[in-house]
Amino acid sequence: MASTLTLFVTSVGTGLIAGGASCAAVQGGLLAGAVTRRSSTATPTPVPAAARARGASRVAVKDRRPSPSPANDPPAEPKALVPVGAFLAGKLVSHTVLGALLGVFGDALQPSPRARAVMLIAAGLLMVLFALDLFGVKAVARLVPRPPASFGRLLRRSAKTESVATPALIGLATVLVPCGVTLSVELIAVTSGSPLAGAAVMAGFVLGTAPLFAALGYLFRRTSRALSGQLAALTGVVVLAVATWTVATGVQAGGWATFNPGGSPEAASAATPPASDETAQGSGQKKSVTSGPVSMDASGTQIVTLTVTDFYVPTEFTAQAGVPTTLVLRGKDSGGCARAFTIPELGVQEIVKRNGDTKIDLGTRDPGVLRFSCAMGMQTGTITFQKDA
Numbered sequence: 001m002a003s004t005l006t007l008f009v010t011s012v013g014t015g016l017i018a019g020g021a022s023c024a025a026v027q028g029g030l031l032a033g034a035v036t037r038r039s040s041t042a043t044p045t046p047v048p049a050a051a052r053a054r055g056a057s058r059v060a061v062k063d064r065r066p067s068p069s070p071a072n073d074p075p076a077e078p079k080a081l082v083p084v085g086a087f088l089a090g091k092l093v094s095h096t097v098l099g100a101l102l103g104v105f106g107d108a109l110q111p112s113p114r115a116r117a118v119m120l121i122a123a124g125l126l127m128v129l130f131a132l133d134l135f136g137v138k139a140v141a142r143l144v145p146r147p148p149a150s151f152g153r154l155l156r157r158s159a160k161t162e163s164v165a166t167p168a169l170i171g172l173a174t175v176l177v178p179c180g181v182t183l184s185v186e187l188i189a190v191t192s193g194s195p196l197a198g199a200a201v202m203a204g205f206v207l208g209t210a211p212l213f214a215a216l217g218y219l220f221r222r223t224s225r226a227l228s229g230q231l232a233a234l235t236g237v238v239v240l241a242v243a244t245w246t247v248a249t250g251v252q253a254g255g256w257a258t259f260n261p262g263g264s265p266e267a268a269s270a271a272t273p274p275a276s277d278e279t280a281q282g283s284g285q286k287k288s289v290t291s292g293p294v295s296m297d298a299s300g301t302q303i304v305t306l307t308v309t310d311f312y313v314p315t316e317f318t319a320q321a322g323v324p325t326t327l328v329l330r331g332k333d334s335g336g337c338a339r340a341f342t343i344p345e346l347g348v349q350e351i352v353k354r355n356g357d358t359k360i361d362l363g364t365r366d367p368g369v370l371r372f373s374c375a376m377g378m379q380t381g382t383i384t385f386q387k388d389a
Contacts, residue, residue, distance in 0.1 A: 006337045006376070007192055008200040011185060015208020018127075018235075018242040019181045023174075023209055083167040088210050090171025095182075095202040098175055102189040103198020109190075113342040113349060116191040117254030117377065123184035124250060127243030130181065134236030181205075181239060184246065191375075253377025255344030294319050301326055304362075304383060308334040308341070308352045312372075315381035320388065321367040327383075329358040340375035349375070 111119070132140045185205045189198040251257050293305050294317055302325040307313045309332050319325065329341055331353040339352045343360070352358050362370070365385040373380040 004192075004194070004197045004200045007188075007197050008204040010376070011188070011201045011204030012208040014181065014185060014242060015205040016211065017208075018239045019185070019205055019209040023182060086165070087167035087171040088206070090168035091174050092171075092203060092206045094172045094175040095206045096199045098186070099189045099202025100195040100199040102186055102202075103192050103195040106190040106193040106198065107195065110193065111191065112347050113344040113375070114254045114347075116193075116375065117250045117252075117256075117344065119187045119191050120250030120253055120377065121247050123187040124243045124246030124248075126187070127181060127184045127239050127246060131236040131240040131243060134239065135233060181242070184243075249377035251377070252371075252373050252380045253342070253344065253375065255342075255371040255373065258371060258380045258382060293317060296323075300324070303328060305330055306372075306381070307332055308338050310334070310336045310338055312338060312379055312381050315379075317381075317383045319365075319383055319385050321365050321385035322387065324364050325362040325385075327360040327362050329353075329360065331355050331358070337374040337376050338379055341372065342375055343370065343372045345370060 129140055129143060133144045182205070185201060189201040192198045192201055248259055252259060293314060295303050295305075297303055300323065302320055302323050304317055304319055304325060305328045306317075307330045329350065329352045331339075332355060334352050334354050339354075341350045341352050341358075342348060346362075348360055350358055350360065367385050367387055370383045370385065371380065372383070
């Protein structure tokens, strides 16, 4: 399972980069309607009918001036933002609860690394679908999940009331009107496999959308169709970029490919078992049985040592095929997604100790490449098994 903090930070970034614009296109009008309705109640005192009838222009002009009393002043900026805060607070609560429930489902399901990878890829492909819809591709219009029209009308009617509680209730209800990026993040919450991590995923996403949500909602509501179309296309570009990244991480998390640039492989530093103590003493040399990232111990078992901090070091190894092999995950103040270590091909899922060794028996490997990654597919590496020349 990936680090809860890592998932939270990643979701905040997704919400900030792609979620705000995408969700505002679907839900922003509801908030804009509620805020506009509340603001419109503070209007100048109308000119009395009697004064208009008498043609008393001086009185009429005087009456048209805004009243100096606080009751008729336009609402102060902080007060005007109260409905916005209530809406986002309601949205945060409902989505956090949903994330926790999705995490419970993922924990009960206990998906394998490759099952999680498939869900990540599905999330990315769903984002692609919504990006194409934002570009105006008609062929995908019927494939895009949308809430019932009657439900949308009901929410819009509710938004016209003046109660501060109304925006909060509408915010709670937005969990039933998800945008495309939200649906994708919900799949990621399932892959987290933890109520806390799932809640962090959805809460981070909502918080990421918060800075732009209200502004973009007003913009989509009030601008011309031409400008709205340009904004939709720009949003589509951003969503498509996030979708590409999500699919790439899913492919890496499944162990099907590695896109990260790798350094030079760390070759097996002890291709044969070390010399016996007698031989070592006779030659005057002292040789550790576990020296280097790849080595042999006294029993003839090959040891591959991977250091885990916030990253994997090194990320590429060359080891011998045809000999028993043990992978040692050496935690050194390890943290982040790197702690959630997986070998998709073998179905291995391990949480690395923050400080200490975690051993994984790889058995006797045939020649080939064995890929490993963090649970989210963001950090990867390979072990290349070769026969001796």
